[in-house]
Amino acid sequence: xxxxxxxxxxxxxxxxxxxxxxxxxxxxxxxxxxxxxxxxxxxxxxxxxxxxxxxxxxxxxxxxxxxxxxxxxxxxxxxxxxxxxxxxxxxxxxxxxxxxxxxxxxxxxxxxxxxxxxxxxxxxxxxxxxxxxxxxxxxxxxxxxxxxxxxxxxxxxxxxxxxxxxxxxxxxxxxxxx
Amino acid sequence: xxxxxxxxxxxxxxxxxxxxxxxxxxxxxxxxxxxxxxxxxxxxxxxxxxxxxxxxxxxxxxxxxxxxxxxxxxxxxxxxxxxxxxxxxxxxxxxxxxxxxxxxxxxxxxxxxxxxxxxxxxxxxxxxxxxxxxxxxxxxxxxxxxxxxxxxxxxxxxxxxxxxxxxxxxxxxxxxxx
DNA sequence: CGAATATATATCAAATCGATATAAATACAA
DNA sequence: TTGTATTTATATCGATTTGATATATATTCG
Numbered sequence: 400x401x402x403x404x405x406x407x408x409x410x411x412x413x414x415x416x417x418x419x420x421x422x423x424x425x426x427x428x429x430x431x432x433x434x435x436x437x438x439x440x441x442x443x444x445x446x447x448x449x450x451x452x453x454x455x456x457x458x459x460x461x462x463x464x465x466x467x468x469x470x471x472x473x474x475x476x477x478x479x480x481x482x483x484x485x486x487x488x489x490x491x492x493x494x495x496x497x498x499x500x501x502x503x504x505x506x507x508x509x510x511x512x513x514x515x516x517x518x519x520x521x522x523x524x525x526x527x528x529x530x531x532x533x534x535x536x537x538x539x540x541x542x543x544x545x546x547x548x549x550x551x552x553x554x555x556x557x558x559x560x561x562x563x564x565x566x567x568x569x570x571x572x573x574x575x576x577x
Numbered sequence: 578x579x580x581x582x583x584x585x586x587x588x589x590x591x592x593x594x595x596x597x598x599x600x601x602x603x604x605x606x607x608x609x610x611x612x613x614x615x616x617x618x619x620x621x622x623x624x625x626x627x628x629x630x631x632x633x634x635x636x637x638x639x640x641x642x643x644x645x646x647x648x649x650x651x652x653x654x655x656x657x658x659x660x661x662x663x664x665x666x667x668x669x670x671x672x673x674x675x676x677x678x679x680x681x682x683x684x685x686x687x688x689x690x691x692x693x694x695x696x697x698x699x700x701x702x703x704x705x706x707x708x709x710x711x712x713x714x715x716x717x718x719x720x721x722x723x724x725x726x727x728x729x730x731x732x733x734x735x736x737x738x739x740x741x742x743x744x745x746x747x748x749x750x751x752x753x754x755x
Numbered sequence: 756c757g758a759a760t761a762t763a764t765a766t767c768a769a770a771t772c773g774a775t776a777t778a779a780a781t782a783c784a785a
Numbered sequence: 786t787t788g789t790a791t792t793t794a795t796a797t798c799g800a801t802t803t804g805a806t807a808t809a810t811a812t813t814c815g
Contacts, residue, residue, distance in 0.1 A: 400672045418794050431669070436773090464795080494667070495667065496609040497578060509661060513663070543678060546735055565717060579802090595763075613802075614764085614766090
């Protein structure tokens with residue numbers, strides 16, 4: 400599943416412009432799947448060429464044309480085909496964890512700061528999600544929202560319970576032994 | 578932090594060939610940061626040009642030259658500089674979760690199958706990690722390994738406790754209301 | 756003895772990111 | 786009211802990264 404496919408998916412929920420699709424990625428998919436303009440606009444062009452979406456242009460005075468995309472019957476069929484396939488493995492990249500991998504090279508203060516920041520970030524995300532979660536329209540969006548909340552909370556718990564291991568390691572002479 | 582930087586990091590642990598660096602990514606960083614040959618070899622060339630690593634070539638008979646890379650003093654300095662910066666946000670992409678986002682378009686059987694597969698996958702990863710975790714050399718590698726275990730377990734727990742919500746939604750006529 | 760796996764290099768098209776450019780409408784505070 | 790920031794809306798571009806593929810030999814194991 401690539402960004403092209405996910406654009407199709409978003410269009411199954413209703414017509415949209417490229418801009419609105421980007422916003423949907425940010426508002427409802429950012430935890431799950433990230434996409435930038437540089438991939439969305441080319442994706443929409445290609446989907447249009449392939450007849451999986453259609454595009455109505457509204458020429459506006461003194462503004463660039465507004466292009467509203469709709470999914471076609473063929474597009475729906477292709478999207479269904481795509482989501483029926485076994486999902487490929489997650490792609491995950493964490494600079495935070497990669498940094499901790501080399502925490503023996505860092506001053507203890509930096510380690511503590513990074514962990515503090517991480518916990519703060521997760522708490523903030525939980526705070527802003529908690530409201531939304533309840534007011535989600537569909538069962539599946541609630542399911543995904545609560546999934547996010549649960550994972551963030553698990554991360555906070557782990558960091559709070561175990562950070563002392565890394566911090567102690569940084570302060571003691573353990574490093575010299577390596 | 579990019580793959581170039583992380584290659585530097587791996588070389589702080591000892592000299593290595595491109596092949597060995599790839600293996601290190603697989604063995605010790607796959608949870609955290611993925612890298613393929615297509616990014617590692619160009620990274621090493623660029624690092625060599627920049628003088629952050631040095632390269633000794635061992636011409637072997639009947640085999641391509643073996644190139645052993647070492648980090649230079651300047652390289653160590655640059656790497657330290659990189660990990661002292663605030664780590665950027667995680668990059669995460671999950672086809673599994675993206676698929677669930679559109680579970681209302683799937684037959685109930687497919688939803689159950691995907692969740693079953695996911696749980697199996699997580700259990701398998703936990704099984705293969707559990708051994709390793711105890712035998713990790715350093716405190717920080719144990720910390721990261723247990724972090725992974727904890728997150729995988731949290732995911733399993735959530736899926737087991739809440740899958741019925743999605744599955745019931747798929748079976749009932751709830752979909753018609755959307 | 757033969758098959759599979761490990762060692763080791765490298766490249767390439769395609770996908771994607773992140774930044775930037777452009778331009779006007781709208782909201783909002785000084 | 787006037788200036789500033791944000792939102793709406795398009796699009797491109799270099800740099801990064803993926804995933805697949807090519808090439809060759811050594812080693813392991815049934």
